[in-house]
Amino acid sequence: MTPYVVSQLPPADIELWKRIRAAVEALPDFDIRNDKDEKVELSCHILARAVSTTFGLGFYDGFYRSPGFDHSWIVTSSGNVIDVYPIGTLGGPLLIDAFISRELNLYCPMSLGKVEEHFGKKFNSEWFKKAVVEVRSKLQETSK
DSSP, X not given: OOOGGGXXXXXXXXHHHXXXXXXXXXXXXXXXXXXXXXXXXXXXXXXXXXXXXXXXXXXEEEEETTTTEEEEEEEOTTSOEEESSOTTOSSOOEEEOHHHHHHTTOEEEOOHXXXXXXXXXXXXXXXXXXXHHHHHHHHHHHTO
């Protein structure tokens, strides 16, 4: 069965989503450590940045369902959302039609100032930056 949304999405976005999904699904399990050498779970924030740089896309930080859950996601050149680590979902990445996302207020970006205020300490930490580099390195391997 071909879902209706396929008729609403550019073929290039679907192909890109397939490549990203394959690379993310192929990621091995591995530990991420913070500056106190404590194990940290892979987050949407880390994964979105790593996917963004690996595939040359933009990412946003904000909320899923405003006001809602802190979240980060990718946006294609045509404005569709690729949620690389969907909240409360087994499976993903997901490709979401831009119109549906806007109409349902699903992905709500923060301004850069708000991101800095809300996430700055975490996103600017050395362990977080190192985690993004580590995940990007693994993605580059799995996206070949």
